[in-house]
Amino acid sequence: MPTSAANTLVVLDFETTGLSPNQGDRAIEIGAVLIEDGVITQRFSELMNPGFRISRFIEDYTGISNQMLRDAAPCNEVMARFADFIADHNLVAHNAAFDQRFLDAEFAQIRHRYLGQFGCSLLVARRLYQAAPNHQLGTLVRYKQLPTDGTFHRALADAEMTGHLWLAMLADLQQEFGVNAPTFELLQKIAKKTKADVPKFLRQYAGK
DNA sequence: TGCCAGGCCCTCTTTAGGGCCTT
Secondary structure: OOOOOOOEEEEEEEEEOOOOHHHOOOEEEEEEEEEEOOEEEEEEEEEOEOOOOOOHHHHHHHOOOHHHHHOOOEHHHHHHHHHHHHOOOEEEEOOHHHHHHHHHHHHHHOOOOOOOOEEEHHHHHHHHOOOOOOOOHHHHHHHOOOOOOOOOOOHHHHHHHHHHHHHHHHHHHHHHHOOOOOOHHHHHHHHHOOHHHHHHHHHHHOOO
16 A cells, blocks of 8 residues: 555655766755645755765856855765655656666665655656657746746756646646546656657547 | 766667767
8 A cells, every 4th residue: 555645746856966876976965845736835955965075067067066065964864854754755856767866876875765656757748748849857947837936956946846847747637638637647657658659548548 | 998877769770879868
């Protein structure tokens, strides 16, 4: 039995020292929002000290400096608090494979396991918004005119925008495809379809 | 020594190559 409420999920985003935990990269910031019944009800945002200096590229890319990280709590402390935040909820991220690799790597450091399933807003958006110029998060925010304060590449801001993107996709499934009460599980199914198969699949799903 | 992410997805494909997306 899943322990997570059906309409509850956590949308998360990592800022990291690079692209691969297998190459020694670590998380430097985690941001997340808890969405309950289509509404953001809680937020989580913390910097974390990876234990080594980050590159100039990452400082410029994220706006997170070595000075900001100097006094931040170590990754293990922050991730223990984050484990409590996500509990056993399902998880969503934009290009989830990236964030899942870092979540798994950081949780392995503290020997923590989670039960939630990962959903990927990038994979779903590629199928639902095939006319978008591209499927970068920032492009999709503009394309769908989603709420933003103009901050990009910071964890909480990106998590909030990804949350709004997920909610927009749920709303579009309802309004444009006639799907009654679309679920996390439906978006998981859409992510596994080919682009060409999605319209037919949704028509059948909606009973049209 | 030399290399160095990883997975999805499309196509001039499948005995492969390259763009996209994340930091």
